[in-house]
Amino acid sequence: EQFLKALPKVELHAHLNGSLGIDSLRDLAERLNGSASDKFLELCFIRSEKDLDACFETFTFVHQLTSSPDGLRYATELAVRDFAHDNVQYVELRTTPKATANYSRREYLEIVIDAIIGARKKYPYIMVKLLPSINRAEPVDVAKETVSLALQLAQTHPDLILGIDLSGNPAKGRFSDFAPTLAKAREKGLKLVIHCAEINNPLEVKEMLEFGMSRCGHGSFLTMEEIKQLKERNVPVECCLTSNIKSGTVSSLKEHHLKRIMEAGAPKVICTDDSGVFDTTLTRELLLATETFGLTREDCIALTLEAVHHSFASDQERKKMVETVVNYAASLL
Template sequence: MKVKLLPSINRGEPVSVSEETVALSVDFCKLYPDIIVGIDFSGNPNKGNFEEFMPALTLARKHGLMLAIHCAEIPNRSEIKQMLMFGMSRCGHGTYLTSADYAYMKQHNIAVECCLTSNIKSGTVESLQYHHIKRLIEAEVPRVLCTDDSGVFDTTLSNEFYLATEAFGLTQTQCIDLTMEAIDHAFASCEEKQNLKIQLDAFISQMTVKDNRVHKTKRYIEKKTCE
């Protein structure tokens, strides 16, 4: 098991705290480049002005840290546009993204972190049946299933897959694709991603698959390049 760390900026705290967080992250990244790999920007979406945090996030990106930004948790169009134009590696939640935003995400290969249990318990999504992951899948927008916070929301990644399967009738193939996509968008090295795909392929090979997905997955691993 390999663990990566994304120090978090809480948008509800003073900007000075974010500057300190980034400064420490940059220093520790130099010491532990395979562990400190990015910065998370999150917190109460009704607090803080994103523009004020942009200098700190820009500094983080300048030093090679990936950015996971909670975006479109609430219907704040001006902030959503500002965040997308600023850029990110992964988008947290993306609940209120529009079809035009979807096209932008696809064009720039930005994955949306979908957190079903979190969104239901937080009240940003009415029910699983109305969760935006369905629209993301239909629009072929990069997306990954996440817990948001396993402890806080009392869920596991396996449970999130179960919920998505029950709510939207995802096939085994679609679940495998989601897992493969999560690897592609992980903040990990090319070698680490390839090793994860090999491990996933070995796991899939032990499963009873009716649509020859095992062979498709192997070909996918052989042809997929690490970007």
């Protein structure tokens, strides 16, 4: 575990509001309300297995803490802090811009950007990028606004906003309704990460694979044929073990599709998804993969280099990350 903790890790699938650990949630609640009730904090966590709908409900509690500019700003800093403490050297944070009584969607993104820039100074070890998310449970017009804001803000922050994520409850909304908006984002240079095959919906998976994506979120219900297709296109599956178990989309760690993906020699990255809500860390996810599938240290280093390769960082940033990992591996010899 010490080896995995110290490994300079790369996190490619992390939702901002799901990435606040218990200490950070407590810090945040105390800062905003003066105190943190244990009862409230319990609602922000998933301890035992739940269904996917219950998981989505959990986010509504965390969202209460980030519904003000101050809460959102501080939460962003804390999420970065939590990843930095876990020795994550690079994280692509994704988040759904929301409009509340206290901020607009544009202001939401501006606050998060500002907080990331501040956190970069405070935690210089970690590189942080941003992928605005489209929540498929919301109307297409909201998605259009999100893409338009992402494109505008990417002009002023080209090293920060790198892509668009499609997430939200997979039982809601239709992919085909969002496809034209996502296509526009891609035409204008944003990368696409899409939650795909998170539940069993073969027709939608087919549509998504035809449409294409840079990385596939979850992929729990991909068939072997589809995994092969992703392999041919060099599209990795973002595997989130604890998340899939706790949300009940995968029945056990042993049955996790990471195994099939590895056997097929297809690309994959190991990610946390929501390290706060699912009470995990990237170290822990790598440890679970190691214990379940008998991975070696070399495998974990290879997995990290694979994540570097599939990140949306610049060539120079990726070179730096590879060096950091290689130096770490060399220091163990």
